[in-house]
Amino acid sequence: MLEALSGDSRFDLIKNQYINSENKEACDRMCLLLDMCEEEGVRKSEKKIAFNMKKKGYSDAVIAEILEVDINVIQQWVSGSMANA
Numbered sequence: 052m053l054e055a056l057s058g059d060s061r062f063d064l065i066k067n068q069y070i071n072s073e074n075k076e077a078c079d080r081m082c083l084l085l086d087m088c089e090e091e092g093v094r095k096s097e098k099k100i101a102f103n104m105k106k107k108g109y110s111d112a113v114i115a116e117i118l119e120v121d122i123n124v125i126q127q128w129v130s131g132s133m134a135n136a
Contacts, residue, residue: 098128105129 069078097118104114111129115122 101125101128 069081072078097120101114101118104117105111109117111122111125114129115125118125
């Protein structure tokens with residue numbers, strides 16, 4: 052799941068408590084939440100990479116190919132980032 056936290060003993064303790072819990076519904080909710088957090092972190096990283104690549108002169112098509120996302124997504128990200136810059 053969240054690789055950045057996987058070395059943190061607090062994360063491991065909480066994870067093990069949920070995995071070994073009798074309350075599987077709570078475990079499922081926590082796993083879903085952690086997956087959503089991870090996806091958001093990946094998305095933010097990809098946006099930052101796209102913005103930096105655009106500043107260095109890479110085309111939207113090349114950025115999309117490297118990040119393996121649709122070119123329209125890159126264009127949205129970059130236009131949003133440029134407006135906020």
